[in-house]
Amino acid sequence: MATPVIQTDKLTKRFGDFVATNEITFDVQPGEIFGFLGANGAGKTTAMRMLCGLSIPSAGQARVAGFDVYKQTEQIKRNIGYMSQKFSLYEDLTVLENINFFGGIYGLSNADIKTKSEALIGRLGLQGEAKKLVGSLPLGWKQKLSFSVGILHQPKIVFLDEPTGGVDPVTRRQFWNLIYEAAHEGITIFVTTHYMDEAEYCNRISIMVDGKIQALDTPQALKQKFNAASMDDVFYQLARGAKRSE
Amino acid sequence: MRTLRFLLQKEFKQIFRNRSILVMIVVMPVVQLILLPLAANYEVKNINLCVVDRDHSSTSQKLVGKIASSGYFKLTGNRATFKEAFPLMETDEADLILEIPAGFERNLVREDEQKIFVAVNAINGTKANLGGAYLASIIRDYNHDFRVQWIQPSAFNQNPVIDVSSSNWFNPLLNYRMFMVPGILAILVTMIGGFLSALNIVKEKEIGTIEQINVTPLRKHHFILGKLIPFWVLGNVVFTIGLVVSWIFYGIVPVGNLAVLYVFVGVYLLAVLGFGLLVSTFCDTQQQAMFIMYFFMMIFILMGGLFTSIDSMPGWAQMISRFNPVSYLITVMRMVVLKGSDLHDVRMHLGMVALFAVVLNGWAVLNYKKTS
Structure with missing residues (x-):
């Protein structure tokens, strides 16, 4: 078996007395689509921020792309892409300008930026919108653009925090096609979602409840284990026991 | 880069x-x-002045005229007594009250000396200070003119005067x-x-x-x-x-x-x-x-x-x-x-x-x- 791209061992984050993420331990294999599920406030975003080098853990160990989350956050950042819950491209720049900017920040060459932005715009069908301000695009397009910019520098892993929240079913479908394409190119996908149909698309999923990982397996195995007809059922059985919620 | x-x-x-x-x-x-x-602008203009002239002589009239024509003051009223003038200061209509006592002209000519009284509204400190200073300097000037007119120039000046003349550099x-x-x-x-x-x-x-x-x-x-x-x-x-x-x-x-x-x-x-x-x-x-x-x-x-x-x-x-x-x-x-x-x-x-x-x-x- 290949070395995991993400390895965590009792990774914990505390904010004062509140334990947002409580001793989570899991591995993610290269090329995997890993679904990271949990109710609102279960600690998913906190865990993800630690893995992205945005937040230093309180305890435990973790390595992302072979780098330590305490000391090598900048090396981690070279090897990952991240798409936050809140849309965070520049709305007052055009589609092309955003691609240019982030390409430049990640150190891509000008020729590289040019070919990649052409390919990206072609793939998303944004030819007519390339010179429009990002703020004027509908949400679904923004999210697809945001994902594509996140993997522009061909990271080893891309972290997606509820990428399809508030997006219509057709666009969600298109979005998952983009995810499959990226996975096919060898990028590991680490994704959080509240849509259980999306969970079924993942190779493996973990379900977090109150800061802890309560279940981790393939969707198939989880359904068998909880004797459930659908992932909805599995999630419901686990999340019902949650003590904290938003 | x-x-x-x-x-x-x-x-x-x-x-x-x-x-x-x-x-x-x-x-x-x-x-x-x-x-x-x-x-x-630091220059103070439009200082409201109330005059209490109890002398009613040509000398006192001239003094008031000189003050009024200086351009810094606005005469807001004449009152017979200080008591009548003071409410003007209380209502902020006057910044300064100048009181010229009875016998002003006579004393000035005969005794060669007369005191006059200036009351200053010090709520607006800058205006009061500068207004008081302007008024004092106008009166000093008037005094000088008056002496030249009434007192025979003597062979030697009894009051040696240091005359300061300043020149403003850079501005x-x-x-x-x-x-x-x-x-x-x-x-x-x-x-x-x-x-x-x-x-x-x-x-x-x-x-x-x-x-x-x-x-x-x-x-x-x-x-x-x-x-x-x-x-x-x-x-x-x-x-x-x-x-x-x-x-x-x-x-x-x-x-x-x-x-x-x-x-x-x-x-x-x-x-x-x-x-x-x-x-x-x-x-x-x-x-x-x-x-x-x-x-x-x-x-x-x-x-x-x-x-x-x-x-x-x-x-x-x-x-x-x-x-x-x-x-x-x-x-x-x-x-x-x-x-x-x-x-x-x-x-x-x-x-x-x-x-x-x-x-x-x-x-x-x-x-x-x-x-x-």
Whole structure:
């Protein structure tokens, strides 16, 4: 078996007395689509921020792309892409300008930026919108653009925090096609979602409840284990026991 | 270097797309430089004077006429007694009450001596002080004329007089605008630079874009430089507009070398922008940044020597003003514009401001955290 791209061992984050993420331990294999599920406030975003080098853990160990989350956050950042819950491209720049900017920040060459932005715009069908301000695009397009910019520098892993929240079913479908394409190119996908149909698309999923990982397996195995007809059922059985919620 | 180019491209594009910033940069210096120097004037005119003339002689009439014709005073009333005049001061209709006692003329001619009484409304300290002084000087002048007329000039003057005649260097006509305009320009450059930089990083925090930046391998000092340089350029543009406005509207051409001004302002802007960026790294919302900047700006401006001389402040305030970058710019602006000081003359000021720039920007880089 290949070395995991993400390895965590009792990774914990505390904010004062509140334990947002409580001793989570899991591995993610290269090329995997890993679904990271949990109710609102279960600690998913906190865990993800630690893995992205945005937040230093309180305890435990973790390595992302072979780098330590305490000391090598900048090396981690070279090897990952991240798409936050809140849309965070520049709305007052055009589609092309955003691609240019982030390409430049990640150190891509000008020729590289040019070919990649052409390919990206072609793939998303944004030819007519390339010179429009990002703020004027509908949400679904923004999210697809945001994902594509996140993997522009061909990271080893891309972290997606509820990428399809508030997006219509057709666009969600298109979005998952983009995810499959990226996975096919060898990028590991680490994704959080509240849509259980999306969970079924993942190779493996973990379900977090109150800061802890309560279940981790393939969707198939989880359904068998909880004797459930659908992932909805599995999630419901686990999340019902949650003590904290938003 | 290449990363920096991408950052600068992005910042400039965002600035040029934001109309309100552009308007602020062009219109603010023009309007303020035209408006403020006209209002910010130390000369006191329209002092309301109430006269209580109990002598009713030609001498007292002449004195009142001389005062009224000086141009500084407005006669708001004649009253028979001080008691009747005082309510005018209570209702703020009179700033000064001049009481000429009965027998004024007689005593002046016969006894060669007469006291008159001036009451001053000291609520508006400046007006009262200056008004009192003007009045005293007019009366002194009148007294002199009176003596020449009535007293035979003697072979030797009994009262030796030291006559002081002063000449005003660097601003011969004591034109307040020459003094105020460079100072106001200094404030403008500070305000625009400080606020723009303070609000910028915090804006990225508010809309969430900073998260996307923090997850890239971008170096911290590149990020800060990418914010610093565009505003530095804007600051210089504002400064240039200000110089042009003060030349066109007030005919003020710096006596000293323009290059000295630009070198100093260049370093000074780094310090002010560094301060703004530092505030920005501490705050989470634009509202917080705004209040903090406002707090410091008030202190910087009121203790910067624009309106009141730093030399006449108490010792502790003078100590504070040493840590006030604005005071250095105001001083240097006046030195170069009015006196023609060169780089050697302002080297101490330049050194201090450079020190501020290094400390504030270094602190801003340290305090900007990509990982929390």
